[in-house]
Ligand SMILES: NC(=O)c1ccc[n+]([C@@H]2O[C@H](COP(=O)([O-])OP(=O)(O)OC[C@H]3O[C@@H](n4cnc5c(N)ncnc54)[C@H](O)[C@@H]3O)[C@@H](O)[C@H]2O)c1
């Protein structure tokens with residue numbers, strides 16, 4: 329009888345916590361930890377998605393809920409997290425899902441996280457550059473990073489919000505101001521450029537994209553996206569026309585999607601896939617696995633610029649090793665100079681946004 333009453337109370341508590349009214353701004357944490365399956369210390373990492381109700385955020389949350397390395401998944405947004413959380417939480421996979429709505433719940437969303445993935449912010453419409461998003465997204469990234477500095481300063485941060493070339497320097501300045509900056513733990517997500525490059529190169533070569541590896545360096549906008557086709561694995565040669573076609577298509581992959589969506593946003597599904605793949609690599613690195621290599625936009629000394637995307641080795645501390653560019657051909661050397669010129673301005677803009 330008593331056991332029955334206890335079970336009923338447990339069920340009542342869980343139901344109450346899942347009710348949308350519990351997500352209102354200023355509300356408490358929505359799930360009582362005492363009722364949480366993770367209380368016994370289920371093995372795995374605690375991951376937060378900031379911007380979880382958005383186009384990227386929803387699919388990314390779904391993919392992270394399927395990742396066996398994730399034991400707790402926190403979904404934060406300024407709108408619509410109750411619905412997304414209820415929906416994702418019904419998946420019969422291991423991660424416990426908790427939802428957080430609005431700025432007053434940001435700290436609870438972040439506390440104790442090992443990895444924070446940020447796809448929060450506005451996307452492009454046709455005719456816009458990524459830099460046109462700076463005005464709105466810079467402030468969003470600043471606020472979220474202030475929360476990270478306060479609540480989970482040791483978390484690895486995967487920053488997706490555009491313009492990545494500027495938002496990563498913004499995040500670095502926020503962390504420096506807070507005294508929590510560890511360059512190894514801040515990673516700008518350029519994984520979609522690699523995903524696209526692998527796909528487009530595989531199409532040209534007539535092979536399976538899963539067998540192709542294209543390093544993409546520089547940054548994440550237009551000419552700053554520099555695919556190193558001379559370093560493609562398996563080793564392949566391309567005609568001048570193929571090199572021109574592939575470089576243009578990879579550099580303009582985002583615009584291709586923005587135009588096809590005709591005002592309804594930018595890449596969300598392929599981005600969620602790329603972000604989930606990248607987050608998975610970060611978690612494997614956190615586990616201490618050897619040989620986890622990805623391209624990412626990081627604090628770097630590979631060039632004279634303070635931030636640059638190259639291959640990095642992911643480990644317990646984040647980006648533990650940053651690989652040099654390797655030998656470039658003439659076409660790539662010219663591309664590198666163009667990329668650096670544009671990147672320098674974008675980095676400066678991000679740094680000044682916080683320093684001013
Ligand atoms: N790095 C990349 O390769 C890459 C690829 C695709 C998109 N993006 C960028 O990712 C961002 C998100 O794109 P999307 O298509 O998901 O946009 P979206 O509008 O569908 O979703 C963004 C979400 O962010 C939320 N949000 C806004 N302000 C917030 C705040 N202060 N705190 C928390 N959440 C907040 C919104 O409510 C929304 O749910 C854009 O800036 C886009 O340009 C980057």
Ligand SMILES: O=C(O)C[C@H](O)C(=O)O
Nearest residue numbers: 452490581582583594595
């Ligand atoms: O192109 C965009 O605006 C979104 C993103 O950066 C992308 O590359 O798809």
